[in-house]
Amino acid sequence: MELILLTTDINAPVQKCFDLSRNIDLHQQSMQQAKEKAIDGKTCGLIELGESVTWLARHFGCSFRMTNQITVMEKPFRFIDEMTRGPFKSLRHLHQFNARDNFTEMIDVFEFEAPFGFLGWIAEKTYLKYYMRRLLVKRNHFIKAIAEKP
Structure with missing residues (x-):
């Protein structure tokens, strides 16, 4: 399983960032x-x-379908979406929003695991995480660009 942790500071209220992230x-x-x-x-x-939402997307030259469900929501501070069907063995994305003095700290905790055992592990390590x-x-x-527009 791979973990991606990102923090993005946005000069906008927490509610606005929360709503844009689930739009x-x-x-x-x-x-x-x-x-x-x-x-x-x-x-x-x-x-x-x-x-739930089912997405149709094209990545790596192939079409994929993936269904994600919102499993946790604490407005306007966090929500979690989890894959219920799709190309990964598992996928969980925590969206966290912390109100700071004059900005919102948006944190993503993105965990995923590729299918196909050892071959999936190699794909995770060599390219998929990047x-x-x-x-x-x-x-x-x-x-951030949308949220910070006057």
């Missing part, structure tokens, strides 16, 4: 290069506790 429309905009599209479940707006981290950083920069 399906914004997610699709931020992941246009992978042509991510919500195709089932909650397909637009703000996802809530217990709701690739997933890059996607998360790009998404966070997109959220």
Whole structure:
């Protein structure tokens, strides 16, 4: 299992950052290069506790479907989405939001495990962790840019 930990400081209120992070429309905009599209479940707006979304995306030249469910939500400080169906053996993403003096500290704790045993482990170590981290950083920069607009 791999772990990615990211911290992003955003000059915006915690509620705004929380809502942008669970906004399906914004997610699709931020992941246009992978042509991510919500195709089932909650397909637009703000996802809530217990709701699921199925994504269709293109990564590594292949199309993937992945269904994630919001399993924990403590507004406006954290939520967790977990893969219920998809290409990973497991995937869990904690989104944490801490209100600081004049900004929000957004923390991502992203845990995943590739399928295929030893071959999956090699993929995690050689490329997959780097690739997933890059996607998360790009998404966070997109959220930051939207949140900080006057």
